[in-house]
Amino acid sequence: MRPDEAAATVERRLRASPARVFGAFADAAIVGRWLTPSPEVALTVLQFEFRVGGRYRFAYGVPGRGTMHVNGDFRLIEPPERLAFAWNIEPPDEHAGVRSEVSVTLRPDGEGTHLVIRHEYLAAPGASRRHAEGWNGALEQLASLLDGTASAQHDSPHQEDGP
Amino acid sequence: MQPATLDRTFRALADGTRRSMIHTLASGEARSASDLGGRFETAQPTISRHLKVLEEAGLIVRRVEGRVHRFRLRRQPLKDAEAWLSRHQAFWTGAVDQLERLLEESGCDAP
Numbered sequence: 123m124r125p126d127e128a129a130a131t132v133e134r135r136l137r138a139s140p141a142r143v144f145g146a147f148a149d150a151a152i153v154g155r156w157l158t159p160s161p162e163v164a165l166t167v168l169q170f171e172f173r174v175g176g177r178y179r180f181a182y183g184v185p186g187r188g189t190m191h192v193n194g195d196f197r198l199i200e201p202p203e204r205l206a207f208a209w210n211i212e213p214p215d216e217h218a219g220v221r222s223e224v225s226v227t228l229r230p231d232g233e234g235t236h237l238v239i240r241h242e243y244l245a246a247p248g249a250s251r252r253h254a255e256g257w258n259g260a261l262e263q264l265a266s267l268l269d270g271t272a273s274a275q276h277d278s279p280h281q282e283d284g285p
Numbered sequence: 286m287q288p289a290t291l292d293r294t295f296r297a298l299a300d301g302t303r304r305s306m307i308h309t310l311a312s313g314e315a316r317s318a319s320d321l322g323g324r325f326e327t328a329q330p331t332i333s334r335h336l337k338v339l340e341e342a343g344l345i346v347r348r349v350e351g352r353v354h355r356f357r358l359r360r361q362p363l364k365d366a367e368a369w370l371s372r373h374q375a376f377w378t379g380a381v382d383q384l385e386r387l388l389e390e391s392g393c394d395a396p
Contacts, residue, residue: 220288
């Protein structure tokens with residue numbers, strides 16, 4: 123993982139083969155049963171074209187807050203290892219218009235799977251990503267900036283031995 | 286909050302020197318450019334450039350006192366960036382919890 127942008131990352135070891143886990147991302151009926159932040163938030167899959175360039179659209183029923191829509195296109199489909207799709211939250215959500223992308227990586231781990239989901243903030247078109255020199259996309263780091271608890275060494279130039 | 290604002294915040298934070306300046310300002314005290322640049326073996330124009338990026342991103346405000354420029358942290362852009370990150374962190378943590386449960390439930394009838 124190249125630390126170059128702001129991203130939320132979740133890692134988990136799952137007791138299922140990569141093929142089964144991948145399958146849970148590839149089928150609209152299965153996706154509808156889990157791809158929500160909590161069991162109280164219901165997902166209705168409005169569109170699901172599972173191919174590179176194909177589009178999806180989700181409706182999330184959030185109790186007390188109405189419906190939130192998310193759409194995007196599939197950018198990468200390499201079963202059973204990798205999957206990437208755009209994630210666009212639709213208006214009137216406060217984060218509508220923010221470009222972001224979700225990458226899913228599945229690696230065999232014994233009889234199970236090591237799953238990594240990385241949800242990356244993408245700068246607006248025209249922003250040069252090459253000039254961003256290493257924002258270590260960690261939430262903790264930002265939180266520590268906010269509360270001022272970060273130690274000075276956190277960011278000081280520090281050379282490790284080695285290449 | 287506008288996406289363009291988030292863009293500026295994340296881009297401003299994409300640099301170690303600038304993050305370090307933010308850390309220094311996180312105590313809440315106003316600091317001069319030389320306070321902020323003192324920790325780095327960096328030329329003054331470079332320090333000024335970093336400060337300008339932070340200023341344009343709305344992460345710091347500048348106050349001119351005679352010949353000394355003092356800078357103070359503005360927390361709102363940091364909070365907005367954190368809100369975006371924590372929202373998605375929470376979303377995927379919850380989703381993976383549910384995926385895990387689903388895979389366990391349907392354990393026996395799958396390949």
